[in-house]
Amino acid sequence: MNALDPMAAAIDVFTRQGYDATTVDDLADAVELSRSTFFRRFGSKEDVVFADHELLLDRVESSLATTTRAPLEAVAAAGWLVFEHHVERRGVSVARFALLHDVPALRDRELITSHRYERAFTQFLRGALPDTPDREYVSIAFAAAAVALHNAILRRWLFDPDTDLVPELRSQLRALIRSFGSRKPEPIQRRVVVTVVEPGADEEAILESVRAALA
Amino acid sequence: MNALDPMAAAIDVFTRQGYDATTVDDLADAVELSRSTFFRRFGSKEDVVFADHELLLDRVESSLATTTRAPLEAVAAAGWLVFEHHVERRGVSVARFALLHDVPALRDRELITSHRYERAFTQFLRGALPDTPDREYVSIAFAAAAVALHNAILRRWLFDPDTDLVPELRSQLRALIRSFGSRKPEPIQRRVVVTVVEPGADEEAILESVRAALA
DNA sequence: GTATCGATTGACACTGAGTTTCAACAAGTG
């Protein structure tokens, strides 16, 4: 049996029967595995629901490891890799989304899951960006923002899976790259000092007047 | 008894005895509450460890609700509000940090906790930013990046609490604001027009002189 | 003073997730 089918089956049982009302025994039955084996395979009642992310995260990591793109673009590309995974497995993703709506515990779990992507992105960037003083923080901020954007747009799509939001994702990630790509140094603060002096004031008087204005 | 002392006590017990080796009964004893009351007060074994965030999140939200700053700056200010909370309660924060190092389950919980700040930031920005087409996504990306930066710098500080990292946090958040600020098509450029007119020049002559300077 | 009401607490029993242990049973290897 495919390793992802149990996930789909579990999501289905949870949806029909309610998450809390479903015991792990019920799950094990539905998946035709013993309770023991269920835990060995999936770790926990919560984790079955996100079993596909294990595989997906692998794909993301190897995509980053072998990329030829510029660092920020590579992360963006990894982002739509994930997005496309959901589009391809539309049925499960939509069902899971509906389930999450009712089960806070699973929403929390999802958060933890998606944080693993953020970690992967950050670590990749830390190594791939040119060694400028702020690359550490650019890595952290960009990875977090990219994941957050991806998740927001993914949720919008899951809510209405008939609209193609891949272009939206692409354009938003590109906008993000632009924001971070051209990080300008701190702008020089210019001060304008206006002093009005009498006609015929000598140099010393003018300087004194400026000094006063500065105080 | 102060509501935060049980938290400190719990962290202490976990540290000395091990997280897994500590049952909720042990905790309840240490905090001098019955098991029942412990759950009513703190929700779960995991949540005691972050009990202070309930209060802190309130402070953050009311700070955002009453701010007079520009939206992005308001979020940054909320960021160092949180940071300063940890600096003030240095002892507990450092102890908790050490505890998290050994307990993955608590690290996950921390993630969920810190996501609540991100939500608060995003929602504030969604309402506070000017109604441009991309304000939704700027809100999401900026909030995520700000929280990630804060957390990274906080962790650095917790690792070495004798260095003052508030300036670092300030400058990184400011850099982030600049990144997102320059997203706007055209920042407001201030022009300084200097015209020098003869004493006794009439209004029309002065206006004419300014017009000339503008050309 | 005491009666009454509401809220907080503790004691206790119960459910169910997750772990551990052990035996059964493969499937390969000499």
Add this chain to the structure above:
DNA sequence: CACTTGTTGAAACTCAGTGTCAATCGATAC
């Protein structure tokens, strides 16, 4: 065949978290 190694299921166990109910406390009314 004997022997190893890995996978499975059965069963017992621990403990977090929930629900129920009675006791207690504090405030206000009488």
